[in-house]
Amino acid sequence: MTPPPEGTGQAPDRGRRSGRRRTDRRPPRHDDHRRTFPARQARPGEVSPVTWWGNAWMEALEETALDPARLARGRAYAGRGSVDAITVSPGRVTAYVHGTRARPYRTEIRVRTLTNEDWEALLTAAAARPDHIAALLDKDVPRSLAATVDLLPAAGDLIPDCSCPDDGYPCKHAAALCYQTALLLDEDPFVVFLLRGMGERDILAALAHRNATRAAAEQAAATAPLPTVPADEALAPRSLPALPPPFPAPEHPGRPPAYPQAPGAPDPLALDLLASEAAARAHTLLTTGVDPTADLSVWQDAVRLAAAHPGSGLTASTRALYRDLAAATGRTPTDLARAVAAWRQGGRAALEVLEEPWDPPAGPFDRARPTLLAAGLPLFRPWRNHLSTTSLQLRFGRDGLWYGYESDTGREDWWPRGTPDTDPAGALTALLGG
Incomplete structure (x- = not known):
């Protein structure tokens, strides 16, 4: 665009002469979801x-x-x-x-x-x-x-x-x-x-809304008049009604309070673990009448404790938990980690599949290999209740379920993985990730 001659005092009409539409240059909008x-x-x-x-x-x-x-x-x-x-x-x-x-x-x-x-x-x-x-x-x-x-x-x-x-x-x-x-x-x-x-x-907006609602409710409750009852009515003889039925059991066990870390105080991780365990056992006993850990061996209970602990594995505190539980049961931390993986796969039955090979009778186990071959899956070699390739394995449990295992090729280092299934092909599909 050519500027006007000097001395004319006339500014150029930039909106008309540029030939472009004027745009609003605004900063990009914040995306809270990316x-x-x-x-x-x-x-x-x-x-x-x-x-x-x-x-x-x-x-x-x-x-x-x-x-x-x-x-x-x-x-x-x-x-x-x-x-x-x-x-x-x-x-x-x-x-x-x-x-x-x-x-x-x-x-x-x-x-x-x-x-x-x-x-x-x-x-x-x-x-x-x-x-x-x-x-x-x-x-x-x-x-x-x-x-x-x-x-x-x-x-x-x-x-x-x-x-x-x-x-x-x-x-x-x-x-x-x-x-x-x-x-x-x-x-x-x-x-x-x-x-x-x-x-x-x-998140912050939702918390602010909840705080405002709670503050308004507290303010309304503080200004409301207290209910009263005449003295002669309160002191008049009367028969007490029958006790109400017991409250229903809560849907989930309660969570323990947060325990602070303080010099000389008990380990907060241990306190949290013990309190959570007590709440879970009490809830199960209240709702079913059965203590879920009464017939577990010391080893099975140690595995259950480690499996139930959120985030158990490799932090300093949970490494100490694995080390102490393994030492108390005469096992290694690796043994405990493998057993925890089995327990998370299917509880006590899955732990028995990990640790107790057995000879299944004629029936579903014998039909499994032809079923897998018909589905176009690799040839598995049998041993007792195991069917194995170089890196995949299916184990048949006494409960009639197939449990998936995986290892690096050439290493007999089997780890539980996938979801148990009554169909060997289904268990293998879950093992391969769908």
Whole structure:
């Protein structure tokens, strides 16, 4: 556009002469349901998270990993900055991870989002305690609040996926992304809330609404007149009504209070574990009339305790739990970890399948191999109640269910995995991930 001659005093009409439509340059709108974090620069020694929730995220993948060497390589990848920008949205975290090839691999980790009922329970529990709200605003996650709806993932909850050709579970690229995500959770625990389906702004708005509603109700109750009864009516002789029926048992056992960490005080993890166990046993006895642990052996009860503990695995506190339970029962921590995986697969029956080979009678076990071959599945070699390939195994339980196991090729290191099924093909499908 040519400027006007000097001295005319006339400014150019930019709106008409430019030939362009004027646009409103507004800043991009904040998306509370999708956040992207820039790639982290490698910092020496900064690979492991320091918060309990960051460790819980990392353990959820490590406890189901089949190859510690892949985890070690993934940790090294994370440490040298091989993970590009990380995008977090409800149910998934994604990033490009650089490997040995020039082109990076697209890697993601999926996790289940919470239901509306779960969110209602979590927000109600947070709003009921001012210290919970203060902790969240201070970028802290109280253990008792997270346990309300199992906010943190447990073993098997994280589903890794990667475009690389490695079929490990997980591959080193997914492991690297998991380690870097744990560091993100260290810095901002609202990331885990977003992964579970709700962004930070929505959470804070919901808590503010609940606080305002509760304050209004308390104000109304404080100003309402107290009910009165005439003295002659209160003192008049009368017969008492029959006692009401007992209250129904609660749907779930109660949660213990949060125990503080203080010098000279008992271990808060041990107190929480004992209180949770007592509440669960009391609830079962109240609703069924049966003590669920009365006939368990010491070893079975130790496995049950470790399996019921949220996030059990590789943090300092839970490593101590595994070490102490294993030592008390004459086993190794690896024996206990494998038994915990079996218990989470199917309880006491699955633990017996892990530890007690047996010779099934003629019938379903004999028909299993032809059924698998007819379905186009690999040839399995039989041994007692086991059917095995080089890396997959099905075990037939005395309860009539098939239990899946997996091992690295060439190693007899079988770990329970998948969901038991009455059909061997169904159990194998669950083992292979659907």
